[in-house]
Amino acid sequence: xxxxSASRNQSNSAASRxxxxxxxxxxxxxxxxxxxxVSGSIDEEFAFAAERIVxxxxxxIICGIGKAGLIGRKLAATFASTGxxxxxxxxxxxxxxxxxxxxxxxxxLILSNSGSTAEVVEILPCISRRSSGILSITSGANSPLAxxxxxxxxxxxxxxxxxxxxx
Numbered sequence: 001x002x003x004x005s006a007s008r009n010q011s012n013s014a015a016s017r018x019x020x021x022x023x024x025x026x027x028x029x030x031x032x033x034x035x036x037x038v039s040g041s042i043d044e045e046f047a048f049a050a051e052r053i054v055x056x057x058x059x060x061i062i063c064g065i066g067k068a069g070l071i072g073r074k075l076a077a078t079f080a081s082t083g084x085x086x087x088x089x090x091x092x093x094x095x096x097x098x099x100x101x102x103x104x105x106x107x108x109l110i111l112s113n114s115g116s117t118a119e120v121v122e123i124l125p126c127i128s129r130r131s132s133g134i135l136s137i138t139s140g141a142n143s144p145l146a147x148x149x150x151x152x153x154x155x156x157x158x159x160x161x162x163x164x165x166x167x
Contacts, residue, residue, distance in 0.1 A: 046153060060084055060108075069090060089102070095123060108127050110136045110137075133150040138152060
């Protein structure tokens with residue numbers, strides 16, 4: 001009886017492992033497809049945004065909340081490590097007093113999937129007054145963020161990799 005149970009567990013374990021491998025492959029293929037879609041949406045606005053970043057006299061301040069915030073932190077670190085002065089500013093912290101870190105020579109890049117996140121929308125007027133400009137990356141072409149931006153890079157509609165379309 002013990003060996004039959006052990007054999008079944010090994011069989012289930014092997015099947016489970018194969019399911020995990022197949023799921024991993026599917027996620028990588030899904031993300032590769034998403035990157036292809038995004039690359040197809042790059043247009044002159046992308047070049048204009050890059051030119052604004054290269055020409056800025058201050059810092060690149062990157063904002064985002066949730067997953068966009070995590071991506072923003074990574075972008076700020078990457079820009080900084082490649083020689084562009086960059087910092088991350090969390091929108092909630094900005095609301096509670098950290099907007100003072102934005103100066104008139106700074107350029108702000110805001111990441112938001114919807115472009116309508118409450119914390120982001122709340123800081124837009126102040127950022128607009130304090131900074132040299134707003135760049136955004138969003139899938140919300142008609143969102144408050146896109147409308148407030150000097151340059152809005154609009155992402156195509158993308159399906160998330162998880163079964164709940166959350167991550």
